[in-house]
Amino acid sequence: MNFEVCILGCNGAVPQKGKYPSCQYVRIDTFHCLVDCGEGAQFQMVNLGVPKHRIEHIFISHLHGDHIFGLIGLITSYLLAGRTKALDIFSPQGLEEIIKIQLQANGKFEMPFELRFHVIDTTTPGLIFENDILEVISIPLKHRIPTSGFLFREKQRTPNIDKHKLEEYQLERAEILKLKAGESVQNRHGKHILPQDVLKAPLPKRSYAYCSDTMYAPENIPILKGVNLLYHESTFLQVDEATALATNHSTAQQAASIAHDAEVGLLLLGHFSARYANRQYFIDEASQVFPNVFLASEGMVAKLEILDNKITTRLSDPA
Amino acid sequence: MNFEVCILGCNGAVPQKGKYPSCQYVRIDTFHCLVDCGEGAQFQMVNLGVPKHRIEHIFISHLHGDHIFGLIGLITSYLLAGRTKALDIFSPQGLEEIIKIQLQANGKFEMPFELRFHVIDTTTPGLIFENDILEVISIPLKHRIPTSGFLFREKQRTPNIDKHKLEEYQLERAEILKLKAGESVQNRHGKHILPQDVLKAPLPKRSYAYCSDTMYAPENIPILKGVNLLYHESTFLQVDEATALATNHSTAQQAASIAHDAEVGLLLLGHFSARYANRQYFIDEASQVFPNVFLASEGMVAKLEILDNKITTRLSDPA
Numbered sequence: 001m002n003f004e005v006c007i008l009g010c011n012g013a014v015p016q017k018g019k020y021p022s023c024q025y026v027r028i029d030t031f032h033c034l035v036d037c038g039e040g041a042q043f044q045m046v047n048l049g050v051p052k053h054r055i056e057h058i059f060i061s062h063l064h065g066d067h068i069f070g071l072i073g074l075i076t077s078y079l080l081a082g083r084t085k086a087l088d089i090f091s092p093q094g095l096e097e098i099i100k101i102q103l104q105a106n107g108k109f110e111m112p113f114e115l116r117f118h119v120i121d122t123t124t125p126g127l128i129f130e131n132d133i134l135e136v137i138s139i140p141l142k143h144r145i146p147t148s149g150f151l152f153r154e155k156q157r158t159p160n161i162d163k164h165k166l167e168e169y170q171l172e173r174a175e176i177l178k179l180k181a182g183e184s185v186q187n188r189h190g191k192h193i194l195p196q197d198v199l200k201a202p203l204p205k206r207s208y209a210y211c212s213d214t215m216y217a218p219e220n221i222p223i224l225k226g227v228n229l230l231y232h233e234s235t236f237l238q239v240d241e242a243t244a245l246a247t248n249h250s251t252a253q254q255a256a257s258i259a260h261d262a263e264v265g266l267l268l269l270g271h272f273s274a275r276y277a278n279r280q281y282f283i284d285e286a287s288q289v290f291p292n293v294f295l296a297s298e299g300m301v302a303k304l305e306i307l308d309n310k311i312t313t314r315l316s317d318p319a
Numbered sequence: 320m321n322f323e324v325c326i327l328g329c330n331g332a333v334p335q336k337g338k339y340p341s342c343q344y345v346r347i348d349t350f351h352c353l354v355d356c357g358e359g360a361q362f363q364m365v366n367l368g369v370p371k372h373r374i375e376h377i378f379i380s381h382l383h384g385d386h387i388f389g390l391i392g393l394i395t396s397y398l399l400a401g402r403t404k405a406l407d408i409f410s411p412q413g414l415e416e417i418i419k420i421q422l423q424a425n426g427k428f429e430m431p432f433e434l435r436f437h438v439i440d441t442t443t444p445g446l447i448f449e450n451d452i453l454e455v456i457s458i459p460l461k462h463r464i465p466t467s468g469f470l471f472r473e474k475q476r477t478p479n480i481d482k483h484k485l486e487e488y489q490l491e492r493a494e495i496l497k498l499k500a501g502e503s504v505q506n507r508h509g510k511h512i513l514p515q516d517v518l519k520a521p522l523p524k525r526s527y528a529y530c531s532d533t534m535y536a537p538e539n540i541p542i543l544k545g546v547n548l549l550y551h552e553s554t555f556l557q558v559d560e561a562t563a564l565a566t567n568h569s570t571a572q573q574a575a576s577i578a579h580d581a582e583v584g585l586l587l588l589g590h591f592s593a594r595y596a597n598r599q600y601f602i603d604e605a606s607q608v609f610p611n612v613f614l615a616s617e618g619m620v621a622k623l624e625i626l627d628n629k630i631t632t633r634l635s636d637p638a
Binding site: 013014015016017020039040042043045046047063064065066069070072073076077080081094095097098101102105106107144145 | 332333334335336339358359361362364365366382383384385388389391392395396399400413414416417420421424425463464
């Protein structure tokens with residue numbers, strides 16, 4: 001079952017050659033979503049081969065332009081393509097009005113698909129979406145306007161049966177279902193079999209947290225505790241800590257401190273200010289606090305894989 | 320004196336790899352403006368080295384997304400950069416509300432520069448802007464929503480004095496000014512001199528017309544008569560004439576017919592549908608009606624030059 005995050009854009013708000021503002025494509029098995037949707041997101045989806053038409057959910061952290069200006073273009077392209085599947089958009093208050101006034105200006109047309117807006121309470125963590133395989137939890141971030149991070153967490157899956165045990169005990173279908181449901185059974189040879197005799201160890205649950213934009217917010221450490229992958233903004237370096245504070249952003253050191261205290265698996269830094277000539281500075285600074293840190297970059301894919309019942313994050317293009 | 324048009328984007332509404340929706344940068348001497356502002360316009364300005372901060376005027380043809388979705392991003396970037404110069408935006412009714420609701424969502428800030436919206440009457444041609452060197456005239460286009468094309472036309476400049484004549488007649492400053500103003504003078508040697516004795520032939524006036532988006536609208540031929548450069552949309556080929564009609568767009572043949580009947584200097588085709596595998600088809604079709612036709616492409620620069628008192632358009636990258 002796939003669990004991957006593709007970086008479409010991780011730049012700060014000031015345009016730079018070859019860079020794109022915040023947007024990520026998150027795929028967890030059959031669940032395809034976007035996290036933020038900065039200008040040019042739909043171009044990056046074409047450039048990077050993201051399956052645009054599979055996306056059914058978009059999670060918007062806040063209404064600053066570098067996180068939303070690509071949304072209306074994407075929705076308009078869905079209209080042109082004759083989309084019929086509903087699209088669910090989760091965001092702080094105010095997005096619906098922005099999108100609808102632009103759709104109205106577009107002139108006469110019937111909306112061929114349902115556009116469902118869901119307003120996030122940005123003051124307290126909460127379950128904002130769930131399906132059979134995952135849940136999405138909002139993370140209250142501290143920024144100039146109401147802002148939410150997102151925690152994507154797999155649900156506990158029903159453990160699989162060990163095929164060798166299945167043959168050894170000569171179990172039938174009805175018996176297997178009972179065992180999976182946690183009941184013990186007696187097989188045709190009269191042997192009493194407990195669930196733990198045949199079930200494999202449950203797979204660990206993978207998790208990914210997105211925290212952008214935010215100032216240093218250690219109150220979120222409990223909710224971030226032990227996530228496998230954390231994307232945290234680091235707009236500034238510590239030398240510009242005062243600017244970070246004044247603009248409600250984080251430094252690389254602060255992001256690393258969150259990662260360290262929350263004991264996350266891997267930290268991906270993003271949302272870089274255009275003022276720094278070399279992004280390696282962010283790694284130099286953060287790695288002193290939290291060593292397993294990488295720079296996000298356009299086109300990078302982070303895959304959360306389970307090997308020997310342990311979760312590791314594999315980066316396609318570690319910068 | 321420069322007169323040039325740089326194509327930032329000339330794609331139709333459906334995103335394609337490496338293509339951008341409608342946006343052009345027009346420079347006429349010290350006058351710098353944009354014509355339309357599709358998504359990613361500000362990225363293309365970075366990519367192509369367009370002097371973003373010199374732009375003081377933006378002309379928007381209509382409110383379809385592929386012509387305006389880059390505007391809010393550009394304005395937001397001007398805000399971030401601390402712009403103080405006013406920005407004048409000319410468009411059909413409705414743009415101001417779209418921009419303002421998005422600026423409001425951006426949270427607390429003072430607008431450090433004036434954003435002046437000017438509503439174009441799209442039903443009749445009219446002078447919408449002029450300064451010392453040029454005038455901009457609106458062209459009523461026929462599209463699904465109110466749409467305007469734009470004619471950029473140099474004003475007649477005061478003819479220059481022929482330096483050799485100036486020496487020959489030993490003219491003084493006051494006499495030169497009189498001659499330039501159309502008066503005759505008598506020089507120190509008693510010679511009677513007429514303006515035409517010393518003034519060079521006036522330079523021809525250069526002109527550029529932008530017609531996108533529009534269905535075939537021959538009623539605009541008088542206003543387009545003799546323009547040096549015409550950019551005309553050709554979303555479709557003649558084989559899809561019915562679709563062109565249904566969606567209020569033009570075919571390559573129709574664009575060429577306008578160019579032919581208006582006796583323009585050079586025709587640049589743009590706003591191509593994504594449905595055609597090869598854009599050469601547009602040239603094949605149009606050139607049968609109007610031979611001096613080229614495909615617009617991202618990054619192309621068209622320079623209107625005066626050589627031997629004749630105007631020619633030189634394309635940096637004829638496709």
